[in-house]
Amino acid sequence: MRLLAVKRADPEQGRIEEMCFAREILEPEDFDLEADLATLAYLDYRYMTPYERTEAFMLAYQKWYAIKQRDSRGRVGRRVQRAHLSAWPDARITMFWRARQHADALGVPYGRYIIAAMNKASDDGTSELPAPNQLYSDDVVAHVSKQLAGLFKSGTIPLLPRDCNPRFFSENYTGDPVQRGALDAIEADIRKTGKVNQAARLARYMRESRLISEDEARCRLGDDLVDAALGERLSNPVRPDQPLDEGVATRPGCFGYYRSTPNTMCGSCPVVTACIERSAVVDRVLLERYGTLDIRGLRNREGDRKRKQRERDRKRAGMTMTLQEERRVLRELGNPKLKQKRLKAKERRDGKKAKKQEVPAPEHGGTKSESQPELEPQPQG
Known part of the structure; x- marks a missing residue:
């Protein structure tokens, strides 16, 4: 490809x-x-x-x-x-x-x-x-x-898995928007932890995963909490350094x-x-x-043109069915159950359409399109 x-x-x-x-x-x-x-x-x-x-x-x-x-x-x-x-x-x-x-x-x-x-x-x-x-x-x-x-x-x-992108590690910090967003999430996660557990939580981020440097932690959370985190006993091994090349781009x-x-x-x-x-x-x-930026429109027009050409070709040849319809009829002649299954599926589809038509439209505004998500972030941490 x-x-x-x-x-x-x-x-x-x-x-x-x-x-x-x-x-x-x-x-x-x-x-x-x-x-x-x-x-x-x-x-x-x-x-x-x-x-x-x-x-x-x-x-x-x-x-x-x-x-x-x-x-x-x-x-x-x-x-x-x-x-x-x-x-x-x-x-x-x-x-x-x-x-x-x-x-x-x-x-x-x-x-x-x-x-x-x-x-x-x-x-x-x-x-x-x-x-x-x-x-x-x-x-x-x-x-x-x-x-x-x-x-x-x-x-x-977790906010970040242990094998996360190395650009989140403290030794690779450059201050790009994604890194700042990660530090904001870490700070929020620590602050909403109970005071008794804040030092242990900071120790995991600062000393085990090394997602935030000691200087950054002191600036955001204060010296007292950082000093307490430095005295915490670690339960997991410390992540080794993984420095990136200086030329690595940090784009969103x-x-x-x-x-x-x-x-x-x-x-x-x-x-x-x-x-x-x-x-x-x-x-x-x-x-x-x-030759255009409306590529979907171009493809749709091309598809319509080919479909109409096939219809004209069938009429010239005296055909009353498409090849797909002809294959379906031949299959159903060999196996009558296929026809029964198709008719039952059609009945179900017709029933669903009838139910949708019975549902009254909302008086104010429309319904949300399924293809567009609502931009409501899930609180992390």
């Missing part, structure tokens, strides 16, 4: 190709929230691009789907597994993208989000595990938010997804100029390839 080949040859050019690939598949509104989601996502994901986060969500979904599908003999259920997001059809990529956006809006690890959603389906008596587009309905998101809020509060889900995950609309975080971002330049590069590449 072109995308994978470019990423192997030049990682920086690969990020541009990732953005082009997403713009070719997704609707424009699917990108509107990325700048905000970059500050709401689980801390360890915030250096990842939206494409990388979606691929991580896809891999987590495949992993837990296979685990949940184990039969009574312990064998993993059969299901297509793909190592790269770009290997999926366009419709499935869109599903994974939107489901990942809802997980980011809650600020939770993807595995935890998927497990909670699948457990809800099992508790509801559903025989099949949810597909990606069934992971972000209103009731699923509300259930996941309620379930995981308690895990964050109890500390079962939304880099290149610039928005010019008012009241966004883009205006105060320290790398906004480079972000605008990256966005312009992507626009230029897409214009060279397609």
